[in-house]
Amino acid sequence: MEEREFQALLxxxxxxxxxxxxxxxxxxxxxxxxxxxxxxxxxxxxxKRLRPLLMWETYRMFGGEDxxxxxxxxxxxxxxxxxxxxxxxxxxxxxEYRRGRLTTWKVYGEGMGVLAGDALLNYAFETMASALxxxxxxxxxxxxxxxxxxxxxLERTRTMARAxxxxxxxxxIYGMIGGQTADVEAEERGTALDMERLLFIHEKKTAxxxxxxxxxxxxxxxADADAVKDMEKCAYNIGIAFQIQDDILDVxxxxxxxxxxxxxxxxxxxxxxxxxxxLEQSARxxxxxxxxxxxxxxxxxxxxxxLEELIRTLIHRRK
Amino acid sequence: MEEREFQALLxxxxxxxxxxxxxxxxxxxxxxxxxxxxxxxxxxxxxKRLRPLLMWETYRMFGGEDxxxxxxxxxxxxxxxxxxxxxxxxxxxxxEYRRGRLTTWKVYGEGMGVLAGDALLNYAFETMASALxxxxxxxxxxxxxxxxxxxxxLERTRTMARAxxxxxxxxxIYGMIGGQTADVEAEERGTALDMERLLFIHEKKTAxxxxxxxxxxxxxxxADADAVKDMEKCAYNIGIAFQIQDDILDVxxxxxxxxxxxxxxxxxxxxxxxxxxxLEQSARxxxxxxxxxxxxxxxxxxxxxxLEELIRTLIHRRK
Numbered sequence: 001m002e003e004r005e006f007q008a009l010l011x012x013x014x015x016x017x018x019x020x021x022x023x024x025x026x027x028x029x030x031x032x033x034x035x036x037x038x039x040x041x042x043x044x045x046x047x048k049r050l051r052p053l054l055m056w057e058t059y060r061m062f063g064g065e066d067x068x069x070x071x072x073x074x075x076x077x078x079x080x081x082x083x084x085x086x087x088x089x090x091x092x093x094x095x096e097y098r099r100g101r102l103t104t105w106k107v108y109g110e111g112m113g114v115l116a117g118d119a120l121l122n123y124a125f126e127t128m129a130s131a132l133x134x135x136x137x138x139x140x141x142x143x144x145x146x147x148x149x150x151x152x153x154l155e156r157t158r159t160m161a162r163a164x165x166x167x168x169x170x171x172x173i174y175g176m177i178g179g180q181t182a183d184v185e186a187e188e189r190g191t192a193l194d195m196e197r198l199l200f201i202h203e204k205k206t207a208x209x210x211x212x213x214x215x216x217x218x219x220x221x222x223a224d225a226d227a228v229k230d231m232e233k234c235a236y237n238i239g240i241a242f243q244i245q246d247d248i249l250d251v252x253x254x255x256x257x258x259x260x261x262x263x264x265x266x267x268x269x270x271x272x273x274x275x276x277x278x279l280e281q282s283a284r285x286x287x288x289x290x291x292x293x294x295x296x297x298x299x300x301x302x303x304x305x306x307l308e309e310l311i312r313t314l315i316h317r318r319k
Numbered sequence: 320m321e322e323r324e325f326q327a328l329l330x331x332x333x334x335x336x337x338x339x340x341x342x343x344x345x346x347x348x349x350x351x352x353x354x355x356x357x358x359x360x361x362x363x364x365x366x367k368r369l370r371p372l373l374m375w376e377t378y379r380m381f382g383g384e385d386x387x388x389x390x391x392x393x394x395x396x397x398x399x400x401x402x403x404x405x406x407x408x409x410x411x412x413x414x415e416y417r418r419g420r421l422t423t424w425k426v427y428g429e430g431m432g433v434l435a436g437d438a439l440l441n442y443a444f445e446t447m448a449s450a451l452x453x454x455x456x457x458x459x460x461x462x463x464x465x466x467x468x469x470x471x472x473l474e475r476t477r478t479m480a481r482a483x484x485x486x487x488x489x490x491x492i493y494g495m496i497g498g499q500t501a502d503v504e505a506e507e508r509g510t511a512l513d514m515e516r517l518l519f520i521h522e523k524k525t526a527x528x529x530x531x532x533x534x535x536x537x538x539x540x541x542a543d544a545d546a547v548k549d550m551e552k553c554a555y556n557i558g559i560a561f562q563i564q565d566d567i568l569d570v571x572x573x574x575x576x577x578x579x580x581x582x583x584x585x586x587x588x589x590x591x592x593x594x595x596x597x598l599e600q601s602a603r604x605x606x607x608x609x610x611x612x613x614x615x616x617x618x619x620x621x622x623x624x625x626l627e628e629l630i631r632t633l634i635h636r637r638k
Contacts, residue, residue, distance in 0.1 A: 031519045032497030034504055086437060091410065091429035110410035111503045114433065118405060119496045121437065125444040126487035133484045136477040147466030154473040157480070158455040165452045168445035177438045178351030184430045185353060200350050
């Protein structure tokens with residue numbers, strides 16, 4: 001796929017995802033209006049919408065073509081957003097800006113920052129649970145009469161329950177929150193990280209939600225257990241390679257392109273993948289991880305040209 | 320029911336609930352051990368376990384008698400606990416003690432306090448979602464072959480999805496988080512509350528989770544839509560009466576019995592139900608709300624003697 005064609009497609013697909021997920025935001029009304037404004041502010045600050053994009057593309061690659069995936073696209077982005085809102089709090093990273101705009105707690109106050117994050121996390125599950133209820137009722141109001149319909153509705157309901165369960169697990173203590181815990185502790189203790197702990201943090205804090213995205217895309221499209229495992233592995237590679245590339249850019253990147261200062265890890269004498277393995281080996285590892293991820297896709301049927309290109313772009317980005 | 324008999328039953332039932340919900344806590348292991356310790360610390364500090372108790376009793380009243388309710392007992396208490404953990408944070412109420420013990424953030428630090436609350440909220444949904452997946456798979460591995468089994472499993476799966484959806488809604492922006500938002504804003508602005516806003520806060524912040532408890536008990540036991548509505552109304556009355564009684568105790572209570580100082584609302588010139596309606600009318604309202612709640616129960620079949628007594632005790636408590 002040519003670069004120009006890919007960029008046009010990426011823009012088009014990102015816009016389509018944006019339209020869908022925006023449709024799931026709550027209306028800013030009622031005596032609780034402020035927390036809803038704070039949720040929507042955090043959500044609409046934007047970003048690459050990488051997780052819903054990966055979910056959607058994986059879903060399509062496995063032949064998925066209906067709207068069952070839509071509430072999950074919104075839910076995973078809500079969960080990603082809540083994690084940023086809470087990460088930015090004074091009690092955590094104490095960040096005042098994100099993507100060039102004031103962070104949620106800077107605009108709405110610290111208490112509302114806590115509540116807005118809670119609200120986004122809760123609303124992600126509210127969105128999925130109500131989709132599950134609609135699926136169970138709406139698509140089959142008269143299942144009593146038709147065994148075939150009942151089996152079909154049960155199959156879809158089960159599939160959605162599995163997808164929700166995967167998201168809950170990868171977002172929670174055995175996933176993202178687990179990674180944040182290890183990260184917070186490492187910062188507090190100021191002890192040097194070994195490779196094992198560093199990979200634990202990268203896997204849980206970054207790769208886990210990317211895994212959820214691609215696994216859910218596969219599950220909802222009806223892929224078999226082996227294919228879901230392939231996606232789990234593929235997403236692991238993407239997440240880890242993405243993080244190593246981040247560390248590399250902190251050493252060799254151009255601060256103008258990155259939009260942030262470089263060399264900050266060294267200044268904070270922070271232990272990273274690059275400080276442990278060296279620049280050259282790190283670059284080789286990114287290459288190997290990315291190659292393996294692409295190979296996993298190539299073994300599968302369906303159209304994965306865009307997904308492959310997306311992975312290459314993500315991992316070889318210079319900003 | 321005699322007072323002594325009720326107290327013995329209450330203790331026995333609370334212990335049984337305690338055993339069940341403790342069984343759902345995650346094990347304290349792995350590189351994320353600290354956040355799990357913080358979750359379990361918050362959860363095990365205790366309390367009356369009122370919400371799971373109400374859920375269980377309602378479930379039994381409607382004839383429920385299997386273990387389908389158990390993950391929901393744990394989930395609602397996890398959600399109640401997370402709300403306390405985040406409420407206690409310096410960014411919110413800045414409380415250092417709860418039930419005579421240090422609050423979670425005082426023991427584990429502020430960052431871990433945020434994460435432990437997030438973890439409890441996420442784990443509540445993780446627990447329900449995985450129960451839903453188990454129900455869908457385990458009870459019916461061979462539904463393909465049996466139309467009857469498929470319809471039955473679908474019915475149970477639907478019921479659990481509805482229960483989860485109710486909890487998500489009552490805990491979120493249209494429930495508890497909505498009430499907390501209005502409460503935080505009222506505190507920050509320092510403007511006097513009118514009765515409408517005050518009732519909004521009491522309904523959402525307190526009654527909403529009690530409603531979830533009793534509605535879910537009814538739903539899981541297979542009660543019809545009218546009965547679920549009756550429970551919603553009954554729980555509304557319990558929640559509001561409980562809060563008014565709180566305000567009354569702040570004026571007339573014995574600080575020794577309460578274990579906290581009285582008159583704090585007046586000292587903070589805080590607008591409460593009692594300051595707006597006066598002591599006598601407030602007491603009459605508690606009486607009327609409680610009577611109506613009990614009457615709602617009495618119209619229903621099943622054994623509700625314990626539940627009635629529980630409501631009377633809650634509302635007429637002196638501490």
